Amino acid sequence: MIKQIGQIMxxxxxxxxxxxxxxxxLGFIKVSENDNGQGLRWIEISPAEGAQTSFVLHNKxxxxxxxxxxxxxxxxxxLYTDDLDGLYQDFQDKGITVGDLVDMPEGRVFNxxxxxxxxxxxxQK
Structure with a gap:
């Protein structure tokens, strides 16, 4: 039985x-970096230490x-946040392309x- 989502490639x-x-x-941390010695390299990043789900960056x-x-x-x-307005402003300050803040039935959101x-x-739910 599957218990959780582990990694997203x-x-x-x-x-x-x-x-x-x-x-x-974005403030993620690098969890690990691996190389098989034959050109295949994968880098695991996570929003915080001990996060249940992480991203693994692969060479497309x-x-x-x-x-x-x-x-x-x-x-x-x-992704989830507790401070959507603060994060939105932080992303803008860092020059990250952001979409409009939108109210959705599930909560406020931006791309x-x-x-x-x-x-x-x-x-932000």
Whole structure:
């Protein structure tokens, strides 16, 4: 029986740039970095130490060569915050592309883009 979501794979064009975006701009931490010695490198990042779910950043071009049948698009991900207005302002101050603040039935939300123009959402319930 599945108990929780562990890791979400994000396939990116530039792993180092993606790490900088998530850690320096969004405050994530780098949990681990692994390299199989044959070019396959994966970097695990998390919003906080001990978080139940993390992202693993993979090289999109390399994975496409290894497993062309995989869907390498960015999944739709919603992140949670307790201070949507503060986070929205912080993202704007850091030059992160953000969408409008929107009231949804589930709570207030906004979208933001990483440096590769992949969009994610943040919600305050």
């Amino acid at each position: 994000l396939y990116v064009n530039d792993q180092d740039q993606a790490v900088r975006f998530w850690t320096e701009k 071009q390399l994975i496409a060569q290894m497993q062309p049948e995989l869907h390498l698009g960015t999944p739709s991900i919603i 933001f883009a990483d440096d590769e123009n992949n969009y994610f959402a943040v919600i």
